[in-house]
Amino acid sequence: xxxxxxxxxxxxxxxxxxxxxxxxxxxxxxxxxxxxxxxxxxxxxxxxxxxxxxxxxxxxxxxxxxxxxxxxxxxxxxxxxxxx
Numbered sequence: 001x002x003x004x005x006x007x008x009x010x011x012x013x014x015x016x017x018x019x020x021x022x023x024x025x026x027x028x029x030x031x032x033x034x035x036x037x038x039x040x041x042x043x044x045x046x047x048x049x050x051x052x053x054x055x056x057x058x059x060x061x062x063x064x065x066x067x068x069x070x071x072x073x074x075x076x077x078x079x080x081x082x083x084x
Contacts, residue, residue: 001070008074013081020064031056 001011027035034056041049068081 003070003072003075003077004079005077006072006075008072010073012071012073014069014071015066016069018065018067020062022060022062024058024060026058027056031058 001013002009003011038049038053038055041053069078070081071078
């Protein structure tokens with residue numbers, strides 16, 4: 001790879017995080033049924049069942065967005081490598 005600024009060939013390429021997106025999902029029908037059954041059981045056992053039976057929660061998945069960044073070791077010029 002050649003630096004567009006000085007024409008040097010001593011260039012390093014690294015991956016850089018430019019952002020992230022988080023997608024959250026709900027508990028769904030099965031989760032709501034589980035939470036309802038948990039609440040009814042807790043009323044019958046005076047809350048003791050809540051020590052072992054946990055509440056259903058939704059999930060969150062995070063996806064990071066990366067880009068390639070080039071850095072010339074001779075002049076210090078940096079640029080983003082274009083996608084093809």
